[in-house]
Amino acid sequence: MSVLSLKNISYSYGATPVLDNLSYDFEAGHMYCIVGKSGAGKTTLLSILSGLAAPKQGSIFYKEQDIKSIDKYKFRSKYIGVIFQSFNLITKFTAMENVMLSMDIAGVKNSRKKETAINLLMNVGLTEEEARRRVLKLSGGQQQRVAIARALSYNPDIILADEPTGNLDGDTQREIMKIFRELAEQGKCVILVSHSPEVAEMCDICYELKKTTRRTKKKGRS
Template sequence: MENILSFEKVSYSYNSNAKVLKDVDIEFEAGKFYTIIGQSGSGKTTLISLACGLDSPSSGNISYKGRSLKSISLEKYRNKYVSIIFQGYNLLNYMNAIENITSAMSIKGIKTKDNKQVAINMLKRVGISETQGMQKTLTLSGGQQQRVAIARALCCQCELIIADEPTGNLDENTSKEIINLFKDIVKNENKTVIMVTHNKDIAAESDETYLVKDKELVKVHLPKDFNN
């Protein structure tokens, strides 16, 4: 399988005395669903920030499809190659759900015959009706807003989707629906999904799970290894 994102000896320090990650090596392949777990303060957020291109490593190299992010530039990488789903949704409250998606498509330079209809169709796929799609995002429930954020990520047509605790604010049934959606797009659209979660049951649904512990990234097999 093709490597979408690679970390090579990646370390990160907030200052010379506070190393958060040390010599992380990992290759994320196309068509796989990955989860990242670990205790609060273990470095999960730092790892995901590096994967999203929101920060640069102190040492080592991160590559997208064989090209170093240094040569691509972090801004171009974020705008063109990765879709990010935040726990806090990061929707524009003064826009409706459809507009949130079409504006993101415009920023990424995506032009279809009808971007609005593409957004409507994707919202329906994640369980948001056209009527709901025309509502301001603040009027939607937390679960609905997260679905909009996921639809936005899918419409942006990136091969890599990175999600930071996307089910953290959702009830159990909605969380299961969201995870099934991720599994579906990975299987049927050959996307790569990297998701941070605290939920071991959700992590067990992914193809591969990694634990951030002692500044390193370790592959684990759930549920047996989770409590080790």
């Protein structure tokens, strides 16, 4: 069963079509990549997937339930974790405090949030000392790890990342992609939006957006 499905999705800005009759299925345990040139609608599709925008036509289903019947705040704060290209971290906070704040916003009931936050950060490759460091004192790759831990803080089924390796060097990119692969192997549905051929090659399934058209290719895992 698909954890997230798009059925005949279309979107336009005024008279300008951006997405035309898209139907995609996303399953747990797989890593997907949405690729396409500038203007193909990647940002628009990301907004629709995350529930921040509604399609002009078509429907979105979360575990076969139309998300129109799900509270939008609940959908975004419990079922789907979004990792933004610019990270969107609160820079005056520590890495740990950023993760704890995400747990608070999602209404996570946990009497040991500090310990849980540190463990999440260590699971994505930070040390405990780095977890207690202010975000501005961390490198770009470390901040990306904080953003991943924050998205995981309420244990969503779906992880959605916008250009997650866009500003990272090759070695750090591979380390971040390894984290996403491990999340997929743990049963998460991981959806990446990227222009990077290297990122696309590391994913199981790629959906390529073109202006008002699409092409889909599937690959086996290596």
